[in-house]
Amino acid sequence: MIPENVWIIVPMLTLLVGAFAVYLLARLTKPSNKALALCTAGVFGVALLTLVYLTAEVNAAADPALTSWLVIGATALRTTPAARFISGIALALGLCVTIYSGSYISLDRRYHIYYPLLLLLSVGLLGMVTAADLFTLYLFCELMSVASYVLVAFRRQTDTAVEAGFKYMILGSAATLAMLMGIAWIYRETGSIMMPVDTQIGPWGRVGAAVYLVGLALKSGIVPLHTWLPDAYGRAPSSIGAFLAGVISKSTLIVMAQVGLDLGLTPQDLGLFLIIFSFVNMTTGNLLALVQQNTKRLLAYSSIAQAGYIMFALGIGLRYEQPAAIQAGFFLLLAHAVMKGLAFLSKGVAHYYTGTTLIEELQGTFQRLPLISVTFTLALLGLVGLPPLVGFGAKWMILSEALSPQDWLITAGIVLFLVNTLISLGAYLPVMVNLFRPGLDESARIRIPISVWMVAPIVVLAILVVAMGLYPTPWMAQSAELLVVRR
Amino acid sequence: MQTLLLGLMLLPVIAGILALFVGRQVVWVRRYAGLAITAIAFVCALGLLFFAEQDVAVPVAWLPGADAWSLHVGGMGLVALVVTVGTALVTRIVVLAGGKHCSPGTDAIFLIALGSSGLAFLTGHFLARYLALEIVALCVAAACLVQLRSDGGPRAGAYVYLILRIGDAGLLAAILLLLRAGNTLDVSAALQAGMGLSGMPLVWIVGALALAVWVKVGAWPFYGWQRLGMTRLPLAGAWMYGILMPQLGLYLLYRVTPLVSGGGGMLLLVLALASGAVAALLWSRADRGPSSSLIYGGAILGSLGLAVAGLGFVAGVSILLIVGALLRLGVMLWRMIPVSTPAAVSLAGANERTAPALGTMEALRGVMRGSLLMQDVGEAGSTTGGDAVAGGEADLPVRVEEVVVEDLLHGAGRAVVALSRVIQRIQTGNLRLGSLWLALSLVVVVLLALRGAW
Secondary structure (H helix, E strand, C coil): CCCCCHHHHHHHHHHHHHHHHHHHHHHHHCCCHHHHHHHHHHHHHHHHHHHHHHHHHHHHCCCCCCCEEEEECCEEEEECHHHHHHHHHHHHHHHHHHHHHHHHCCCCCCHHHHHHHHHHHHHHHHHHHHECEHHHHHHHHHHHHHHHHHHHCCCCCCHHHHHHHHHHHHHHHHHHHHHHHHHHHHHHHHCCCECCCCCCCCHHHHHHHHHHHHHHHHHHCCCCCCCHHHHHHHHCCHHHHHHHHHHHHHHHHHHHHHHHHHCCCCHHHHHHHHHHHHHHHHHHHHHHHHCCCEHHHHHHHHHHHHHHHHHHHHHHHHHCCCHHHHHHHHHHHHHHHHHHHHHHHHHHHHHHHHCCCECHHHCCHHHHCHHHHHHHHHHHHHHHCCCCCHHHHHHHHHHHHHCCCCCHHHHHHHHHHHHHHHHHHHHHHHHHHHHHCCCCCHHHHCCCCCCHHHHHHHHHHHHHHHHHHHCCHHHHHHCCCCCCCCC | CHHHHHHHHHHHHHHHHHHHHHCCCCHHHHHHHHHHHHHHHHHHHHHHHHHCCEEEECCCCCCCCCCCCEEEECHHHHHHHHHHHHHHHHHHHHHHHCCCCCCHHHHHHHHHHHHHHHHHHHECEHHHHHHHHHHHHHHHHHHHHHHCCCCHHHHHHHHHHHHHHHHHHHHHHHHHHHHHHHCCCEHHHHHHHHHCCCCHHHHHHHHHHHHHHHHHHCCCCCCHHHHHHHHHCCHHHHHHHHHHHHHHHHHHHHHHHHHHHHCCHHHHHHHHHHHHHHHHHHHHHCCCCHHHHHHHHHHHHHHHHHHHHHHCCHHHHHHHHHHHHHHHHHHHHHHHHHHCCHHHHHHHHHCCCCHHHHHHHHHHHHHCCCCCCCCCHHHHHCCCCCCCCCCCCCCCCCCHHHHHHHHHHHHHHHHHHHHHHHHHHHHCCCHHHHHHHHHHHHHHHHHHHHCCCC
């Protein structure tokens, strides 16, 4: 008998089957990188289409915000509006990254494992956002983590990549261990691992929940548990950096917030926690971005700062019961995925064609890769919050929501937010300056043709940065009322 | 009237974008299009005088929750617009009369800034004004990038943009505070609501607005960004630095004068007078070249505007809006005269005018954590991309007294960078430290959970 609501797993199943199919195809027929990229893009495309179809079906139902449940044995899954929203972002960005990799990964000989791992990473993410019990969430989190450890260290010929992957694995494993320990304590206390917990949990349950959340906090890159993140994002291939920075860590943050609510934290307490740590995240991220020499590490620290902005919005929404603030946070998540994806992919092109790694090496990029200079600058200006780009819309929404609570904590947050915007500009400006500085020698002034595989996703993302900024309403409508708050 | 508004705002922007694509290929476009579009914009602005005192609803509600935009055709905004576009037209005529033309990039920036300024002068909506001012600021910074094609351009542009962004942060903060007070983004209604405030909220709003205006008008000590444009850029670029941005700043001041004079007006008056006095003192010690007149004279005018606003004398600000623009234009053209001959142009182009930018560049270095080394700043003045060169005089010497803010910025930048390095030392890379943080976090949350803080 087919369980009810089995459609929940269709996009996930598509990706999972696709991962094995792509791997077998790569092993058996030895296709070219481009062919494999095309197949993987097809899998992402089908998964995205099924998700869009299913979302349309749900939206046509009487209550679109309704959570649909699927229980198979001991495994429980649920699809919430937030889960569908994040899944949509992940699949769309995954599609862009795959097409981009059709050229970007062509120099790496191990591309036959790259695409299956990318698909498994996405399965892990989709599973995490739909998991309805703590153990299933743990399993999907582990699947996502293992895939990302390997992808971070994908270029194993470089010591730094292996080192970054190793660090990520050690700290990530410690975090998953903490999550497992948390599950054990919660189970001991309540006899169940289903979310949300139905009963008031006692001291051991609370300890379990706290430990579980710390594990998720590390995976989200919340300061001070972020130390793995700059290495991982900075050393991973740019395509993977785009995916990790664009969607993975921010989605884990949302999952952490949802789990916190499901485990009995009051929205007010969780909101306060998010607001306080948002200050730490945005300030630390921007300050550390300011002293980076490596472009990708700068982008990684910028991701930590942007996570701070998202936490600020979610915190306000939860603490002061302002759904519009949560909506603003989700919109920034979407905007960040687009902008950071664009920044990483643009950086990847510069690295691929000119071998640049450091900020000062970007000198002469405008003459050689004018399109990339423009798209990279567009992404950075969006991250700064320049109107009318998408980053401004998101930040404006957050700030205008932050005005409502007459609370000194939020007033301090607004001031810090604005100061951080200026600090971030100080961090990004050297990149922009070097992009447009003329090259030192004549050979560095010859325009280089870029592969269409790389150009296509970059242009799409660049258009989105502008279009979503100019016309944000439909995108914002998608991000309404996403966090399920138990009252 | 809609046609006139479109000709004033949309046409220059579209023409500017097109100039980028067709400007290089078609000679007559390169030579005359910028002038023609500016002339059309001026005619449209003049035409709007016949429709004075009308409100036009614009069916644009850009961000969710924000009111629809509106334009107010009339009043001082329209007069200031006519004067500003008029100065733009004169500038373009002078450039063409000098046998020069603007590069497509310069044309694009000039026209986009011109179109955006139309919106900034006429809109009655704070968000639209902020958007327009941000676009103009970006164009002003980009002028360095385009017109100083050598190495110094991007760095100079970055510095200019950073300073202007500080002013814009002030404006954004003020808009948000006024939004909180009045729950509207309509300029008049929000200012009305702001006037109902008292105490610290009002002081914060006035402070934020004063910062925004102070930077834009280039009053002492915030004229570092203007110095760069007015001493190095060709005439079309110098117009944006010397006339457009200060005019927009003064007009913003004009709108907020009733609010400013009400809350902390005396403090503003004192600060503005002190600022003007310092600028005057510096001018008296500087050589009497045209660039000095532009920079210090402009700073004194800006300070005067702020002082007048502190007194609540709105008419005084309006007079400055008109007279100031004409004075600045006059000085700019005076500055043009010595280099009208080809030999002088060539001389100016080859001249290594390094001195005036050093202070600002050092500040940039401070703010940007030392990555932008300034050793080759001298190249900034060496090429101008074929545009008419306006500055012919010897450069102003660097004066210790001038760089107070730049030193302050430098100091602040250093402090921020030092803080960053401290954080970096305890927060990055090291696996052992990472594990320690994790262990510490686990201990803290377990203790908190056991104490019932859940």
